[in-house]
Amino acid sequence: MGHFLVVGILVIVMAVLTYLGLDAAGLMPVQASAQSVSIDWLWNWQLIAISFLFSLIVVPMVYSLIVFRRKKGETGDGQHIEGNTPLEIAWTIVPLFIVLAFAYMGAYSLGQTRSIDPNAMVVKVKAQQFVWTFEYPEYGIISKELHLPVNKQVILKMESADVIHSFWVPEFRVKQDVVPGRVTEYRITPTLIGDYKVRCAELCGASHAYMEGPVIVNSQADYDMWISEQAAIAAEAAKTPEGQGQLLTVKNGCIGCHSLDGAKMTGPTWFNLYGSDVKLEGGSTVVADDAFITESILDPKAKEVAGFAPTVMPPYALSETEIANIIAYLKTLK
Amino acid sequence: MSHNQDKSSAYGQGVLIFVYLVALTALEYFVAVTFSAVSILVVVAVIKAALVMYYYMHIYKLNEDSGDDTHSYAYKTGTNRLGLWLFLLSDAFVFAGLLTTRVNLLGLTRPHLNQILGVGVTAVLLISSFFMNRGETAMAHGDKKGFIANALVTFVLGLGFLLGVVAVEWPAAAAEGLTASSGTAGAVFYMMTGMHAFHVFTGLVFLLVIINNARKDVYSEDKHWGVEAVTVYWHFVDLVWIFFYPALYLIGKLL
């Protein structure tokens, strides 16, 4: 009986220490949404179970290795114990109940993350290689940044233009794939003001790592201010061709791959692009004039720019006016 | 069910099962054109499959005692039989996956196909199964000539089925706009019939092999595992079509 007592005490001590250690390690990012509360609650229970079960197996194992090791010169065998049916039944049935309890808690926690506020605000999300675009349909705003008011449920209606992406803000915990051909929904109630990032969690191609976008949780007042600013900017921009061109480049996600400041991203930068000499794959050069830019939008693979081949950009079927507006906008980037 | 029947009663059983299968196929077609009840179609297909598996593919032989001498032909045949059935089980998962794909993508709809052609090729394949069964029975009773004659008929019918699907049905469907790239219905149709046709093709090759070997007197009344294997495989190909035919031609509303 002595062995069991020692092992029993050691298991409990080890389990408590393991749990305290894991708890103190700060494993999760900050909680920034109402949904993260119930997820972290379940996670905590998982940690308790992990700590206990880890100790329950490892402690008697290590104990046996030390106490029941074959000492020098010994040649005999261990005790002839073939099994113990009640024990086997016990360690089948007891885990069964634990498993059922966890499944129930999992379902409960899932229910909590999906609780629906009928007054939730709607934002449309468009995912494409390799950029997130957010549309606020009520205000006609299209933005690269997702601004959200704190403590208000928002429902993101997400669509993909090309391949599967996944919307994930680690501080919000919840993740949802964006699948081409259908609209997926993502409900979240931000609870902590701050700057976060949405990070695409489903491999979507060469620049998947960089498919990130700012997610900014504002106070209601700051949020309202941002909305009115953006609405005004959008209205102003719509008056000029270059303004409309700029809106188009945001809406189509162009700026996910083309920088405006000379930085090298997935595609060539637009800074000082118009009228410049562009080196092509294979050594030839071409002037970035209207014809080249039009061709590069309608058939991106027609001319491969050196250093960016093979081209990953899909063709964009824009109208002549739209392309003219974009070119007008490109001319301003100097 | 004794497998040591005399030759004429074995032939008789083959005819009887064939009559059942014909009747059930007719019932299937009738149900489809009148009140299109999916559940009845499924039940009929399962009954047909069970008949084929038991009487034509004699699955019960898996249970046959093959003695203790592991070097005997009988014991090795028992081992081979288990191997063949496991292979068919594995292969069945391909077809199950295709059916899953069909149900997921098309649901209770079906593409517009030539019904007469569908029934036609189905009948040809079913009749070929009948002759295959006769051929095997003949060989099991040492009747080499009977086997070759029946196997040749099977081959001709099988070739007829293959050409009926690939050389007649495919161009006909394509002419009506159902092409491989036209949409999910076309994709599912060509993939399912194509995968099945590939199996029919391999079955035909195997048939040629055993006909040729029988000519060379490789098989005897007691030792004809090759014939049994090809027979079971051929019936398996028919069995797959028992499910594919209603899935493509009968179940659901026209698109």
Next chain:
Amino acid sequence: MGLVFAASGSWTYVHLVPVLLALFGGATAYSWGASGLSPLTKGFIWLDLGALIGFALGLVIDWVVQGSLNWVAPTASLFSLLFGFTGFFLGVAGFNAVSKGLIWQITGTLIGAIFISVIRVAMGLTWSGPFLFTEPAWVLGGFLGVLFFLGGNGAVSDWFKWAQGIDTPDHHEEHYTGWEKYLHISFDHKVIGIQYTVTALLLISVGGLFALIFRTELAASQLQFLTTDMKLFGQNGPQLYNTFMSLHGMIMIVSILLGMAGITNFVVPLLLGAQDMAFPRLNSFAFWISVPATVLLLMSLILGGFDTGWTGYPPLSARAPVGMQMFFLGVFTAGWSSILGALNVIVTVVRMRSKGMTAFRMPIFVWASIATSIIALTATQFIGLAFQLVMFQRLFGMGFFDPAKGGNPVLFQHLFWFYSHPAVYVFILPGLGVISELLPVFARKPLFGYRWIAMSSLAIALVGFLVWAHHMFTSGMNEYLRVPFMYSTLLVAIPTGVKFFSWVATLWKGKIWAPTPMLFVLGGIVVFLLGGLTGPPNATVSTDLHLHDTYFIVGHFHDTIFGGFVFPFFAALYYWFPKATGRRMNETLGKVHFWLMTPAFFILTFGMMRIGLLGMRRRIVDYDPALNFDFTHLILTVMGFMIAISVLIFIYNFFNSIKNGEKAEGNVWNSRSPEWQVPSPMPTHNYDQPFEVVGEPYDYGLAGAPKYVEFAAPAKSKHK
């Protein structure tokens, strides 16, 4: 080694060819210096020559076709790889099953590709592309290449004879002795087992090398090594990262399948008392089909790679370069190896057991093999089908997964995971079987709860068929399906728990001794425990919404795979090595291997899980410096290299001990198992006398217990 990679980051990658040549040249020179003009030296010389000739030929062809000289033309790399590879085996032993097969595979590939190209020209289409041939040409070429390999190297020649009505003897005379027999077709399950195992070790090295390459890039944020400026195999750095990362996954999976097939093949007939597997030709075929499959997987790297991960989800896989098709073909082909191998195992166990071996007197490893084989036999068809559907979507525009044509991308995930989750149990169940098989020997006690452990393997296999959608909790599939899949997934914990508890109870009150195999068994238990315990948080839907597709998952499954496969695989190799060679591996090196690998591995996966929880996504070439993961990633990279070093030590020990190991021809581990009751190495047709099972397999510690098996009295040989 890390320095080499880091330094090469600044070079233009044209220089990689001379670097490789210098590397192989160095190996050649070393081999010459060590052993003169030995077969291995000849192999290296031919490899160098083949690689050079292939490179030059590919370069010229590319020059002619493309009209400009391109030093990094994929065509040149491809020919270099194929010719070098073939040259090596030609140099080592002239025409053998490998070199003949490879020559035929190259021929078949070219015939298929040229055939399609001619048709395309006749139809007025272009025939050439950046990878020399067009995609359809490569697909037919790749497929024909596999058929030609098998037709050309003799793996199917007996079947062709049968088809012509010519009978062949059950066993062929072995024409080759020593190491040469492993390069030729053999129907002996022990030879095939070793062929599998060595191929698996080679693949583990290749997959590990890929891991080191991308881990090096991950050592710091931003791109330093696989940069966007570089260009190799028609890919830039991040694209190459994706290809390496994806191929690391699949090559390791194939190596696991082959590794466990190796152990199973070698051990199961010995445990059953059978002369061989039920279908020796099928057995040989199943091995040989994995060789062209491997070549296809490597070709995918050169033909533009692919960027989808090993999962190959459409629509991304429908847009990826030609390499994607080679990957699909390679996996499809390797799948057949797994299916046919599994079929053989089941039939062997059902039909070939020795007298008296009832179901519950079979060695426990046999139970694990059966459970594994049931999954591999059936579910593997689903991944083959899923990949075929994408292949046809790409070739013929069939819209299975194309939303624009009404297709459903999520359907692919269902088909894929219906295999790929149970596949995980294919990877681990044999390993858990090894643990259960070896524990009693080293604890000197009966296996605690034998029947429960046997049944738990079957339970895991069967429940495993019902859990696939837990990989898809965030995929947008039907919401209400997530809860039942959570329940079924958590149920797997119960039979797994039974195993753990029984193992601990087996150790309890034993007389434990811990030579190298036992160390790996114990390490395997703890590592697999960590993998098991980090599983339920992924099974409960709400926590999985956070964990899915992060490094937490990466850490979790590396724990399960290392605990369920890598550790037990090494344990099995150390344990059965004397049975195969009559010598044992060096204990000291074995212990160094263990004590280097185990701590490094713990740190590796703990680190992965930690940053995963904090926001590190899977499958990314670069990470946000603001996340402050740089230091952790550096540690992870160092640990990766430590594991690599420990495996190199193992490989040295493995090959060195074949010749120089300490002689061990008796019952080295004092085991009750039948294979240890006869001298090592095992004779060609296994036991000279059949045995009968008269006792329990694991009756250690019972004075006067009957033996497990009793050999029949010597009689006149019955062999034909």
